[in-house]
Amino acid sequence: MKILVGVKRVIDYNVRVQINREGTGVVKEGVKMSVNPFDEIAIEEALRIRERGDASEVVAVGIGPSAAQQQLRTALAMGADRALLVETEDELQPLAAARILQKIIERELPELVILGKQAIDDDCNQTGQMLAALWGRPQATFASDLKIADGVATVTREVDSGLETIEVDLPAVVTADLRLNEPRFVKMPDIMKAKRKPLDTLPLTELGVEMPAALEAGVCEPPPKRAGGVKVESVEALIAALKEKGVLA
Amino acid sequence: MSERAALPLDDAVELRLDPPLYDDSHRSWQESLRRFLEAEIAPHVGAWDEAGEVPVEAHRACAAFGLTGLGYPEAYGGCSEGVDALHHVITSLEWGLLGAGGVATALSTHAIGLPPVLAGGSEDLKARVAPRVISGDAIIGLAVTEPGAGSDVAGLATRAEADGDGFVLRGEKTYISGGMRADYLAVAVRTGDSGAGGVSLLLVDMDSPGITRSPLPKQGWWASDTASIHFDGARVPTANLLGPLHGGFPLIMRNFNTERLAMAATAIGSSRRCLADAVAWARERRTFGRRLADHQVIRHKLMDMYRQIAAAQAWLEQVAGRLRAGLPVAADIALLKVQASLLMEFCAREASQILGGASYIRGTAIERIYREVRVVAIGGGSEEILKDLAARQTGV
Numbered sequence: 001m002k003i004l005v006g007v008k009r010v011i012d013y014n015v016r017v018q019i020n021r022e023g024t025g026v027v028k029e030g031v032k033m034s035v036n037p038f039d040e041i042a043i044e045e046a047l048r049i050r051e052r053g054d055a056s057e058v059v060a061v062g063i064g065p066s067a068a069q070q071q072l073r074t075a076l077a078m079g080a081d082r083a084l085l086v087e088t089e090d091e092l093q094p095l096a097a098a099r100i101l102q103k104i105i106e107r108e109l110p111e112l113v114i115l116g117k118q119a120i121d122d123d124c125n126q127t128g129q130m131l132a133a134l135w136g137r138p139q140a141t142f143a144s145d146l147k148i149a150d151g152v153a154t155v156t157r158e159v160d161s162g163l164e165t166i167e168v169d170l171p172a173v174v175t176a177d178l179r180l181n182e183p184r185f186v187k188m189p190d191i192m193k194a195k196r197k198p199l200d201t202l203p204l205t206e207l208g209v210e211m212p213a214a215l216e217a218g219v220c221e222p223p224p225k226r227a228g229g230v231k232v233e234s235v236e237a238l239i240a241a242l243k244e245k246g247v248l249a
Numbered sequence: 250m251s252e253r254a255a256l257p258l259d260d261a262v263e264l265r266l267d268p269p270l271y272d273d274s275h276r277s278w279q280e281s282l283r284r285f286l287e288a289e290i291a292p293h294v295g296a297w298d299e300a301g302e303v304p305v306e307a308h309r310a311c312a313a314f315g316l317t318g319l320g321y322p323e324a325y326g327g328c329s330e331g332v333d334a335l336h337h338v339i340t341s342l343e344w345g346l347l348g349a350g351g352v353a354t355a356l357s358t359h360a361i362g363l364p365p366v367l368a369g370g371s372e373d374l375k376a377r378v379a380p381r382v383i384s385g386d387a388i389i390g391l392a393v394t395e396p397g398a399g400s401d402v403a404g405l406a407t408r409a410e411a412d413g414d415g416f417v418l419r420g421e422k423t424y425i426s427g428g429m430r431a432d433y434l435a436v437a438v439r440t441g442d443s444g445a446g447g448v449s450l451l452l453v454d455m456d457s458p459g460i461t462r463s464p465l466p467k468q469g470w471w472a473s474d475t476a477s478i479h480f481d482g483a484r485v486p487t488a489n490l491l492g493p494l495h496g497g498f499p500l501i502m503r504n505f506n507t508e509r510l511a512m513a514a515t516a517i518g519s520s521r522r523c524l525a526d527a528v529a530w531a532r533e534r535r536t537f538g539r540r541l542a543d544h545q546v547i548r549h550k551l552m553d554m555y556r557q558i559a560a561a562q563a564w565l566e567q568v569a570g571r572l573r574a575g576l577p578v579a580a581d582i583a584l585l586k587v588q589a590s591l592l593m594e595f596c597a598r599e600a601s602q603i604l605g606g607a608s609y610i611r612g613t614a615i616e617r618i619y620r621e622v623r624v625v626a627i628g629g630g631s632e633e634i635l636k637d638l639a640a641r642q643t644g645v
Contacts, residue, residue: 034280070273073277074277074280185281185284185285185288186281187328188315188332188336189315189323189328191274191281192274192328195273
């Protein structure tokens with residue numbers, strides 16, 4: 001069985017994100033970039049499935065600029081067998097990413113696709129769901145446990161009311177939640193081995209994917225500064241103040 | 250500070266690894282090592298420092314992660330393929346950033362103990378000792394300094410008398426890092442006449458009879474078990490000789506370069522920790538209606554730290570690059586360590602001034618780093634010794 005995992009290059013979670021001077025987005029130049037943490041969990045899960053003998057190959061797929069090869073090398077160092085970068089300088093929205101992944105699925109024919117439930121840059125939480133719909137296969141999102149047996153994935157999902165366990169026929173799309181696993185530390189020999197593993201690049205233009213520009217970013221600005229609190233003299237004044245703020249009717 | 254800073258100060262503090270010397274393997278190692286240290290070591294450093302030693306589990310964790318075997322042959326369980334001076338420098342920088350020099354030292358004594366074994370030990374000895382050290386099952390250190398001979402290695406007096414198939418040791422070593430817990434120590438001894446030509450290096454099994462160890466309480470580096478070691482007739486087999494008889498001096502000297510470079514990098518890492526903690530505090534703390542970071546005097550302090558750290562780190566990377574290229578670097582390493590310990594002294598003081606009382610409370614990184622300044626300025630060659638060495642090397 002082959003598993004495809006998505007690897008998105010995002011601003012590292014430790015970076016204090018700054019809005020650019022033009023107010024059109026955030027500063028990405030010279031900022032540390034990393035693998036989306038949920039994607040790391042997806043990679044780890046795929047590796048564990050392979051190590052249990054339930055899969056034979058793990059392929060890491062990224063979409064992004066040439067520099068995104070570094071994040072794919074991380075996936076290879078963790079243990080992925082090979083990697084593929086769909087190269088583009090464009091900012092992609094979830095539907096475009098899903099369409100690209102669908103094209104890769106047509107080439108690679110995986111039986112399981114594991115993605116992070118969302119990326120920590122735009123927090124869309126849409127690509128996995130859209131991909132399953134485009135592919136016409138089942139989806140099991142927000143996975144906190146995943147078992148594979150006899151062509152069926154048994155997935156425990158984190159839902160608002162608690163945990164829900166479902167079975168989906170493979171091939172299917174699973175998206176990883178935070179508690180699915182704890183990704184391993186990458187060790188030096190694996191970093192060196194990753195240099196020799198195959199990492200192919202493919203220009204986006206070769207895939208023939210139509211890119212619907214459905215959403216346009218307007219203005220980007222930091223949240224307003226918190227104003228200092230005020231002291232009120234009496235209960236009546238408190239209630240009046242709450243009403244004025246629209247907190248009480 | 251403006252909300253839309255052109256260069257976020259966090260990235261400045263971080264001093265990202267972007268010079269042309271670094272490739273992806275360096276960035277990956279830095280990222281992975283930091284994660285490991287933050288997850289497995291950082292939560293415990295305060296407790297281990299107070300306890301005066303690190304648990305054996307910490308050695309095993311470092312070994313399992315591959316930190317202990319970094320740069321050593323694969324045949325003994327290490328990882329040397331593709332590992333260069335920059336990976337080692339990154340390792341020291343990250344230890345320094347942790348702000349717990351005692352923990353770093355306790356978990357790194359193999360870096361001075363094992364190289365002489367691998368460079369001068371017999372095949373049998375290497376095969377017996379190296380895998381145990383690299384797997385975290387045994388602790389190894391180096392014992393050179395004596396009550397009467399520190400930087401003046403050629404003056405050491407601990408005697409090893411040849412006796413049948415071995416040597417009998419008499420004398421005293423002191424300030425030995427890892428000395429209380431070491432299973433093996435590479436010990437510099439006098440086998441011949443006075444001077445550098447009469448010095449040999451022996452690997453001593455610390456379970457041997459005739460060895461007593463005494464702990465030395467210290468100003469800082471509490472987690473590192475420093476000891477005085479007394480040899481009173483301890484027997485060491487001839488097979489444990491490292492390098493030729495009377496040929497220990499060059500082995501010891503070779504070790505100093507890597508030790509000093511590591512100490513310099515660790516000091517620069519700790520200086521960065523001082524800046525990072527000072528910046529975080531200066532942004533949070535408000536005095537006289539403004540953030541500390543908005544007071545000109547504090548802003549100057551922060552930028553003075555950054556300015557000097559960036560310069561030292563640039564030099565560090567340059568020296569590491571020269572070392573990797575096989576160019577002569579002994580004088581530069583000596584002076585870099587002087588620069589780094591002065592930098593750490595400056596940054597520890599300035600960060601302490603910015604944090605105020607908070608930096609005097611036991612258990613904070615700045616308080617710990619402040620206590621570690623002196624050993625960095627003295628250990629591995631004092632500032633004065635190193636300047637003199639560099640003057641000789643450069644032919645002044």
